[in-house]
Amino acid sequence: MSIKQEEYSFYYKVKNESARKRLGFKAGFFWCTAKKQSLALSRGELAMDAAGFDEADFARPVRVHFPVENDIPPEGVFDTKFCENREPGGEDGKTLTLIPGAASAVKSDETELADGAGTPAGENGIQESHNPPANPQLTVVATLPFRHRVLAQYIGDGEYLYHVDTGQKKEISCLEMDTQNT
Structure with missing residues (x-):
């Protein structure tokens, strides 16, 4: 009797303005894979505690659709940077969308602009140089x-x-x- 695991993602909004000023951000994000939503919520509380935040500073978490983005935080980590330029929205109110006027934190490495035209990196004859790290891992x-x-x-x-x-x-x-x- 195996229960299929599911991905749960939650948006934790900071409860009030004084907590928002004290913490310096407006919301947090957490996602994990679990069998039940109650397990995912308890893991979210543990991750929040591990990150040094008090659960009393946040409103009840809202389950949102799992975002398909390049800069999603690692699984099981309570992250506050991910929500700096996103908020629940969309037609259903549960899809994390970019805040109008906020630039995405993801920088596209797949294309670079040369002479005003977007071409995949390397196709325009420019060789990319990869500098070795200053302190190589020995x-x-x-x-x-x-x-x-x-x-x-x-x-x-x-x-x-x-x-x-x-x-x-x-x-x-x-x-x-x-x-x-x-």
């Missing part, structure tokens, strides 16, 4: 599995590498999976 080679340590020596041109960065770890993984180059 992994100690001694903690790697034996196969990876041997391959680390191989990519180090025979010299023992004490640390490998993320790019080198990817190269090691590719070498490990390569069965044609024996």
Whole structure:
């Protein structure tokens, strides 16, 4: 006897003006996957408490339609930034819509404007440069599995590498999976 899990999303409006001024935002958003709405509501209260907010500062949560957006907060996290430019609206009053005049926080990486025309990135001949991070995440080679340590020596041109960065770890993984180059 298995009950299908469902995605629940809730809009928590700040109760009054004094709480809104004290907190610095007007609403919060929470979503999770649960079997029942009562479980989702209790998880929302726990997430609100974990984020450091008092449930007494908010009105009863309103269940809203699950938004399909790129900048949706992670599951199980009470988020206040998501509602800065959204409010319940639409024909049913339960769809989160952008507030008129508010810009979306999502920046489209798929297209870039060049010479006034929208073209997918890379089609206009401009190469995108990806700068490496200032502080690469290093992994100690001694903690790697034996196969990876041997391959680390191989990519180090025979010299023992004490640390490998993320790019080198990817190269090691590719070498490990390569069965044609024996």
